[in-house]
Amino acid sequence: MLARLGHEHMEFAVIPKHIDIEQARRDEATVARGFWPKFRRVAARLPFAEDLLAAYYAATDRRTPRSVRAVLLGALAYFVLPTDAIPDIAPLLGFTDDAAVLAAALKTLARHIRPDHHRRAQQTLAHAREADRGDLA
Numbered sequence: 001m002l003a004r005l006g007h008e009h010m011e012f013a014v015i016p017k018h019i020d021i022e023q024a025r026r027d028e029a030t031v032a033r034g035f036w037p038k039f040r041r042v043a044a045r046l047p048f049a050e051d052l053l054a055a056y057y058a059a060t061d062r063r064t065p066r067s068v069r070a071v072l073l074g075a076l077a078y079f080v081l082p083t084d085a086i087p088d089i090a091p092l093l094g095f096t097d098d099a100a101v102l103a104a105a106l107k108t109l110a111r112h113i114r115p116d117h118h119r120r121a122q123q124t125l126a127h128a129r130e131a132d133r134g135d136l137a
Contacts, residue, residue, distance in 0.1 A: 034080035053121030075105035
């Protein structure tokens with residue numbers, strides 16, 4: 001899990017001072033439309049699934065500062081989009097770019113991802129994995 005790599009204690013000054021509101025809206029729409037379908041398709045294969053979910057819950061939490069939400073939504077939109085640096089269909093390597101983008105966002109914004117976001121992520125992931133096991137039976 002990315003959160004266990006020690007970045008939760010790091011502080012970086014990469015949170016944007018100016019937010020492109022239109023881009024943030026496009027990213028939010030992309031995430032709203034595509035996050036759950038893609039997550040359901042690939043969750044079992046993602047070693048960073050819990051971090052991805054925590055980022056999603058922080059990005060959709062209105063209590064999260066707008067600039068933080070914008071960065072997280074950008075990282076999540078990158079995960080959702082079908083075209084990226086390394087195609088997600090490539091075995092083992094397909095999600096490394098998605099993980100890197102998410103790790104960079106989390107490294108910068110870890111203090112804004114609250115314990116309740118992590119709790120919800122753990123619960124959702126446990127439920128998704130139970131559902132996957134049920135599908136295999």
